[in-house]
Amino acid sequence: MKTGIFEMEHFEGAYPVIQLFDMPGSQLVIFTDADTYQRFADLFKQHMDRFQWEVLDNTRGKWRFFNQLYKAAKKHRLDIFYLNTISDNHLFYAWVIGLLRIARVVITVHDINCMFKSSWSWRIRPLFHHMGKKAIIKRVKEFNVVSDTMVDYLRETTGRQKLVHNIPGAVFESEQVSLTIADHIHLVVPGSLDKKRRDYHQVFALLKAAEAKQLPLHITLLGGYMDEYGKAIIEQARSLSLKYTRVTVYDTRLVHQDEFDKQLNAAHFVFIPSVIDTAICFSIPEVYGLTKSSGNMFDVIKHARPFITPQALCISATLGSSCYRYTSIDQLTEFLQELFQKKKEYVSWQQRALANSKEYTIAKVRSRNPTLFAAG
Template sequence: MKGRRIGLLETHAHENFLADLAQIAHAAGYEVTLFTGETVASRLRQRLDTVAYEWIIKDDDESLGRFLGRVSDRCQALDLLYLFPLYGSVPDFFRYARFSPSCKIVLSIYNANSWVGQNLRFTPKLYNYARLPLRQILLRNVDAVTVEYDPIQQYLNDLLPIPVNTMTPVFSRRTTHSRPADGPLRVTVPGNVVASRRRYDLLFDALEALPTERRDRLSVDLLGRPMDESSDRILRQAARYRKRGWQLTTHEGWIDGDEFEQTISESDILLSPLCRRKAHGIATEVYGQTKSSGVLGDSIRTATPLAVPEWFTVPNQFGDGAVSFADSRELAALFDLLADRGDRLRIARRGAAETADYYALDAQAERFRSLVEEVCEDHLNQSVVDQR
């Protein structure tokens, strides 16, 4: 392991995951090169010890092909390149499919069906169909795949001929923000406010099921920005509940990372009323089976309990830190129970703290080290075989 050098590539999104995995890789003892775009880099520099990493930045006016050429050149001095999920146009995927650096490659997958061609659907956007064969070419060029949680790994194990590993690109912080011992139950719904991802009707129906005299016991924050026409409908509905006296906060634009983290850290519970399925290109993804949700990472980082629909396959590591509900009436009953600030909330908080301990920085660094060493040792073993 001594002197091992690795690269992390993510050009335009997932800066929270990239920042966390950079720190995990550094804690694991590796020399780390970050390949990213200017916007992501500017945000990361506010959160990372910049001198601890080598930075190779894609200029805003630089073509993807030229940037990947620079990445490939730098990879000659690296042992492993970790690719965050790849997105882009069909020409972008042509470039990714031709991308073949000399080091080992690990690819992180967030939408499993879109990569393995399962649960396909019709879409009139024909260019989406061209991405699947290009993704499958790319899969043949990588040495291993990672997913965020065990249920997705179990799903992919029989569908891919290469190793599938679990690597959650998050580590927990022991937050300095204090959670209130009394007052209204603080419920936060993190994530962009869009109807294609979350069923906000479950939340509003749960509020409707609660007696009006209970509204002072609950405070709800839709912690995300509006993204499309469905967002406007959701925010208008939230405004109507506000007028009726409910404590319901919404946001109009981008939420600063520090504000986002602080709000979650001060929450009593994170609510994610997920849609069970989500269209993604030519495939349909199933939350908890082929696709995860960012709320799990939010829960880990801040040791905050979470509430998800009962059909969602929660990873075993979350234990009592995750509670579930079947419908809006069960969600209303859950709000009422947790608002008592009794044993049920204490159990959930203790479970969330145990989950956070599992995902502590040193533990995550050891998991990442095991992944890197396994992939690189396979490379060394294969080199010996080839020489024979």
């Protein structure tokens, strides 16, 4: 079986998809661009030659790019075409899908309402997006969501007329780095500094509360910035006058993969101060955990770390026992202070995190998705 996997944005989410389809008797062709190819190289390292690569040129106009994509996909005579991210140019993708006439096309939906609940607009760009999404929905029979908390909502949204898969954004493939709490607690907030995804006011409020209680807390904001908001968060962190706590930031647009992994492996907890209600796509409302999933959940799985989220965030039941859920910053501060006083209790948090991540091994994810990985 020959499978094509397309990804030019969420390389970290396509990484486990490639691993899952990499089975005996399967041939994999990865369609990407030059920048994302380099990020894949950071992840796969010496194993890049296990797959065929089609590195597409997206710098010379849309028509040229999509014609290139069509020709590259057609020559490989794919059995499955798995498009892991489509965030723009939906009409062009629908055109390519229609021309290819591949037996099975699967699209990962990162924002369910954005894809299925767009509406007619008199403005050209939103109108083209709407028309493109409708064309994709008409032509594609299989969709994937990265969190099991999104499956029922997508099934209901599609009227149960589409086949829905649940391929997570990470698999667990290595040993957990075992930590102990000594002279401080380290929380890591992974991801770019984006106000539509994470509430950094909660981060600064936690630092203030911990400082007032003389709690030695270290928070790492593990992500780069893309706009003035991100720069402002970095400046705010640097301006803090702290004695008992500290905060680490990265004044860069991109944190290198090796550093990203290093910091997550050194985190006592992954801290996910997620916004709940957001609107990233043409002001179409989404709900994190229900219609949209946080990529931070997959950092938790990959690195087998216990984590902290707001109580209102819907998370997978599989991960629940290694998650501390808070309703206020005061409550979270009290939890961390008590844990620092009873350091040995952290061992059980780590054990539960490892047990939960082991539910996301390659073998177990394949077994839960037999319609995609029957041969595995």
